Amino acid sequence: MKSNNKNNTIIHRYKIASGHLKKVIQMIESGEYCIDIVHQSLAVQAALKKADQQVLKNHLETCVSNSIKKGKGKSAIKEIMEVLEKS
Secondary structure (H helix, E strand, O other): OOOHHHHHHHHHHHHHHHHHHHHHHHHHHOOOOHHHHHHHHHHHHHHHHHHHHHHHHHHHHHHHHHHHHOOOHHHHHHHHHHHHHHO
């Protein structure tokens, strides 16, 4: 990752996810209603998904773009496909 502004955005998104996760743990420890815990857990997952999308977008705009310019597009695409297959 190169751009500091993009890094700040990504870090912010992961901190949001971390805050949601801490809330889930607190809710479980205090015996809160299960459905409320699931709702908060879904917020964690959504926040992580948004953060991951931002990281992937940044990767496409920088690393993949550079790989294509250097004639290494096939390997860059293969790498991205492997990540997408895991999601």
